Amino acid sequence: MTLRTLVFWPHLIAGALAGLVILVMTTTGTLLMFERQLIAWSDSGYRSVPPTAGASRLPISTLVASLEAAEPDVEVTAIAIAAAPEAPIAFTAGGRTLYADAYSGSVLGEGSTTTRRVMRELRNWHRWLGATGDGRAIGKALTGGATVLFAFIVASGAYLWIPRAWTSARIRMALLFKSGLRGKARDFNWHHVVGIWSCVPLFVLAVSAWPISFAWANTAIYRAFGEPVPAGRGGAAPPARERAEPGRAAGTEGARPRRAAAPRPFVVADGLDPLLARAEKQERDWRTITLRWPESAVAPVQFAIDRGDGGQPHLRSTLTLTRAGDVAAYETFASQTSGRRVRTLLRFAHTGEVAGLPGQVIAGSASAGGALLVWTGLALTFRRVRSWLSRRQRDAADATIAANESAA
Numbered sequence: 001m002t003l004r005t006l007v008f009w010p011h012l013i014a015g016a017l018a019g020l021v022i023l024v025m026t027t028t029g030t031l032l033m034f035e036r037q038l039i040a041w042s043d044s045g046y047r048s049v050p051p052t053a054g055a056s057r058l059p060i061s062t063l064v065a066s067l068e069a070a071e072p073d074v075e076v077t078a079i080a081i082a083a084a085p086e087a088p089i090a091f092t093a094g095g096r097t098l099y100a101d102a103y104s105g106s107v108l109g110e111g112s113t114t115t116r117r118v119m120r121e122l123r124n125w126h127r128w129l130g131a132t133g134d135g136r137a138i139g140k141a142l143t144g145g146a147t148v149l150f151a152f153i154v155a156s157g158a159y160l161w162i163p164r165a166w167t168s169a170r171i172r173m174a175l176l177f178k179s180g181l182r183g184k185a186r187d188f189n190w191h192h193v194v195g196i197w198s199c200v201p202l203f204v205l206a207v208s209a210w211p212i213s214f215a216w217a218n219t220a221i222y223r224a225f226g227e228p229v230p231a232g233r234g235g236a237a238p239p240a241r242e243r244a245e246p247g248r249a250a251g252t253e254g255a256r257p258r259r260a261a262a263p264r265p266f267v268v269a270d271g272l273d274p275l276l277a278r279a280e281k282q283e284r285d286w287r288t289i290t291l292r293w294p295e296s297a298v299a300p301v302q303f304a305i306d307r308g309d310g311g312q313p314h315l316r317s318t319l320t321l322t323r324a325g326d327v328a329a330y331e332t333f334a335s336q337t338s339g340r341r342v343r344t345l346l347r348f349a350h351t352g353e354v355a356g357l358p359g360q361v362i363a364g365s366a367s368a369g370g371a372l373l374v375w376t377g378l379a380l381t382f383r384r385v386r387s388w389l390s391r392r393q394r395d396a397a398d399a400t401i402a403a404n405e406s407a408a
Contacts, residue, residue, distance in 0.1 A: 004160065011156040012384075014149045015377045020147040022153075026370035027253070028126040029205070033351050033364040035119050036310050042112035046088045046099040053288070057102040060276065060291070061269035063089055066100065074098070080290045127212075130267035144213030148369075151206040154199050157373075161195040183301040184383050191376040194369045201352075201366035202373075208350040211343060221346070222339035224369045230340070272301060282330070284318050301326050311353025311360075312345045321323065 031038075057063075060079065067074060071093070078092040081102075088099040088108055097111035124130055128139030163170035172178075174192050181189055208216035222229045272291065279289055283305045290304040300320050309314030313333055320329040333341060350353040352363025 003019055004164075007156050007159055011153060011160060012377075012381060014153050014156075015374070016344060018146040018149040018153075019140055019374050019378045019381075021148050023371055023374040025126055025146060026144060026367045027373065028122045030364050030367040032119065032122055032373070033342060033353075033360050033367060034190075036353075037110070037357075037360075039115055039119065042115035042218055043097075043099065046108040046111075047086050048088045048102040050085050050103055055085075055103055057089070058105050060297045063100055063105050064091075064269045065100070067091055067100055067107055070107040071098065078290055080288060082288050083286060106308050111133065124331070140213060144210075147206050147209040148214060151203060154195075154203045154206060157195045158199045158203075161192045161199070181395045187376040187379045187383075191373060191380060194372050194376075198366040198369035198373070201362050202370050204349055205363060208346045212350065218343070221343045225337065225339040225342070227337050227339040229294060270297065271323060274325060275301050275323075276303070278325055279305060279319050283317060284308055298323055309353075309356055311348055311351065312356060313341075313348055313354065 063079075064076060067076070073097075074091070074093045076091050076093050080090040080092070081087075082090075087102070089102050091098040091100065099111065100106065101106040101108060124132075127143060128136040131139035131141060161174060163174045173189065176197055177193055178189050181335050181404075211221060212218075219229050272294075276289070276291065279291075280286065282303075287305050287308065288306040288310065290306075292302045292304065294301050300322050303319045304323070305317045305319060306315065307317075315333070315354075317330065317332040319327065322328050333344075336344075345354055350363075352359035352361070357363070
């Protein structure tokens with residue numbers, strides 16, 4: 001038995017076992033790669049209108065008071081301010097995102113609930129195969145196991161997809177789509193070409209999912225650097241998506257801002273503008289600053305400062321200021337422990353966001369390619385099984401005929 005045969009059969013069996021689960025994950029994952037952009041696009045109709053060039057935004061207390069007047073029951077938990085002059089102010093209030101004009105204070109409307117609902121449903125299928133409640137444990141086990149098998153499928157496929165003979169014709173067949181093919185020849189060509197071009201990003205996507213799915217993988221990252229596992233991270237990654245959405249605090253890695261308990265919003269908002277001005281000076285090339293709502297009129301104020309596009313953790317920092325404007329804490333990506341940096345980078349490598357939009361395009365294309373790999377792989381497997389059954393039937397028929405002739 002050759003090495004290629006030894007690799008091929010486990011490759012085929014793993015694909016047959018996990019194929020349908022991987023198909024669901026790669027299909028939903030292709031859209032989830034661009035969740036941030038899709039939400040931003042759905043909310044793009046909300047814009048601020050500067051009355052004059054260089055006009056200043058209204059004070060935070062005025063903006064919050066205006067929001068409270070329009071939405072009396074609203075309870076603000078975070079405010080996101082973008083550097084672009086035409087960007088609206090985004091308020092996070094419970095599970096809602098509300099937008100207001102930065103210069104007039106008028107409430108523009110609520111962020112698209114449809115897009116967010118679709119993204120949540122896609123994520124539910126991506127992580128738990130659509131299961132809810134106690135069924136999510138089973139769904140998570142299936143998707144987690146599928147990522148392990150997928151990593152093996154991609155790694156073994158990288159060997160199988162390499163041409164046996166390095167001739168120009170074989171190389172072209174492995175690297176380029178060939179027109180005019182049908183049936184098995186077409187599926188074989190597509191399977192090899194997509195596999196060759198997407199094997200590296202697909203392997204990264206599969207392995208980077210392990211800390212999200214498995215407690216042991218998450219713990220191993222920290223222990224590899226001799227660090228204790230942070231509280232609340234002894235298991236796999238928290239359920240909430242570790243990503244900043246418009247109106248959600250950037251850099252929180254899925255943590256929900258704590259809700260203000262007793263004070264009314266406009267009382268707590270007093271004195272926040274000088275602190276915001278101080279935060280803007282901390283990172284002069286900032287693109288988004290998210291103010292996490294303080295718990296009281298004297299509590300320190302935390303600002304999540306983002307110099308990237310929302311999915312690049314190495315461009316985030318967190319600044320905590322006292323009410324007197326002194327720095328209580330300042331954390332950058334570089335100041336985090338090695339284990340935490342690696343864990344966070346793996347999270348955003350899973351969606352390609354760590355490399356910005358080009359990384360998302362590569363990851364999204366690879367995920368779509370993964371879906372095609374599964375489809376063509378299952379088709380090839382089906383044809384192989386059908387051919388094997390046909391041969392068995394022919395052999396049985398031939399044996400029957402031979403037995404009849406011998407008896408005659």
